[in-house]
Amino acid sequence: MRNQPSFARSGSAPSVSPAARCAGIRPALFYTMFAGLLVANALTATGFLLAPDISRLYNGQTEQVIEAYEDRIAQLRVEVDRLHSRSFAQAGDINLQLQELSQQQEVLVEQHQLVQVLVDKAGELGIDTAALPSVAPSDDLAEGRPTVSSGNDNIDATAQALDQMMGETQTAMTAISEAATARTNGIVSELSGIGIAVDLPAGDMDGMGGPLLPPQDGQPDQPLVDDANAVMTALIRYKAARDTLNGAPVHMPLSGQFRQSSGFGNRTDPFSGGRAFHAGLDFAAPNGSLVSAAADGVVTFVGTMSGYGNVVEVTHASGLVTRYGHLSGFLSTVGQAVRTGTPIAKVGSTGRSTGPHLHFEVRRNNAAIDPSNFLKAGKRLLALLG
Template sequence: MRQKFPPSKARAKVFGRVAKTAAHKVSGGVRPALFYASFAALFGTNVLTLIGFLMAPDIAGLMNGGNDSVLAAYEDRIAQLRVEVDRLHSRQYARAGDINLQLQELTQQQEVLMEQHQYVRQLAEKASELGIDTAAIQTPEAGPVILVTGSTGGGPKQDIEAVGASIQEMMDDSRLALFAISEAATESTDAILDELRGVGIQPNLPDVASTAVGGPYLPAAEGPDALGIVDDANAVVEALARFKAARGAIGLAPIHLPLKAATRVSSSFGNRKDPFTKGKAFHSGIDFPAPKGTTVFSAGYGKVTFAGQKSGYGNVVEITHGAGLLTRYAHLSGFIAKVGQTVQTGTPIAKVGSTGRSTGPHLHFEVRREEQAVDPGKYLAAGKRLARFLGA
């Protein structure tokens, strides 16, 4: 007969045996020797790492009290960098100083050029007042060239170059205007001289070749060619002086109409049909019909050397001019000027009449050169062509 055990006890024994077996298996897997060996290896690695760290040159120096020399080396390097920075700053300051000096020079040049522009305009106005046609001459406009740093997008150097180019352009405009004025004055002077020489009048003009100059020799200055503008301006002044003298000769020469409203000629210079004999005869002047009492004016600058009667001429006034010229005004009804009186062009000297050998009121006008009668028409024609220089 089998012996029966309680179920709980039997189960406890079974489970007790299984638990013991598992515990035996776990405790047998972790060996103390292997654990201690691993710990020792890890510790040794850390020690070696620490030794290597301590052996680094700079750090070892710091850790061993050698930090003073290392810091001194660093300070020397920093000092060298500071010297380099100061040197760069010095270059920059020097460059900035050069730019400021250039700006100052450009400003002074602008001021001088503006004055020159103004002077050119004054010369052009003077030439116009003297009767020179300056309509085609374009005088430069004087205006400052303002420098704004970086305005060209290229920095101060490019700005200075731009201003320099503007100043050069202003100078070129001034020189072109001066040349144009000088050329116009010279051409006008030549035109006047040609007309006057054509009728035997040679005016005295300033001798520009005798202009005195002097001064110590100095090297040429750098920068824009200011000397060229000075020479051009002097040439204009000389040309205007010559023109003024030539223009004055126009006013003095006996080439102007003796009547304000002389619109018709009744008898020309040369051979003609005599009004009394009806035969061929020589007429030594030009006849201008005019109402009796019309004022007669001097045809040029001179001195009254005769006022009286002459055979065939009736009442006569004679004026002696330069260059051997004499003008005669005949058939007068009365005298205004007196002998010895100095008269200008346009000075009233007498009244139109019909005295002497005359068929009616008119002015007989003669021009005589070295006592020989010459054609007054050439003189009056020259005066008419030259009237534009007198503003007429």
């Protein structure tokens, strides 16, 4: 009976079987490897991949399972490293694209500023152009936030928006150049038809030079500069044509209520009833109506002339002289510089006249020429220039 307890004590050690020991180790090993999978950011995929191995682990194939886990963990690490490398490469490409977009936007800002100067100049000359697209500061792109006026955040959309705006600035310049050229040609054509030459600048605004060197790779072309210079040349030519037009007596000297009562050339004289030459156009209008200068010029005569009554004469830059007769009063003095539309006198019926009207003449080399050709040209030019 005494040996029985010692047998019990000695037999107590083998009471924990090897299977029980393995059962105590297996959960720790499992959770350790599971935590490693969490670090690798592949918990779900790895769980699916390792499901057969877990089953084999419970079947007692411990060493084979551990080796399989180590192999798979190594493979996962390689895959993660590869993905990280790809991500870094993509980030590098994105940064490069952002830098390119930033540089492109800076160029666009410069182009926009240059074109805006041309638009303002065209506006001063009466050429209306559409508003240019706005450009966001290039700092937004440099900081990795590609932003343009369209509000696109996607790089491809941003690049497309930049290309679109560059196209719009080019379209704006083309529109300005075409409008200025068309108006210049119209002015030259009309004024040439009435004997007024337009002095347009030729090549004095196109000075360039430098040694002849071969082109270099990587150096930017200057199409915008060339286009901008072409537009500026067109505007300069248009301004010269406009200056000539301002001095051409093609504008009606009356406004309000009036009618043409007599034309230029031979007519039946209202006093004698016989045939007589009429040196200008008569416009019947209420007494006291304002008479305006038909073009820019200088008043060279204020007084009376036989048959004309009260007269004002204006000499223009083209050498032409406009004469305004039968006036009831003067609103200008000799030597006064006047602009088109400046009031210079009032309608009357002085001199050889049957009633209130304005006698309007255009004279070249002290000889009267038909004013109707000038006024008709003025109407066509008004339609052209708006």
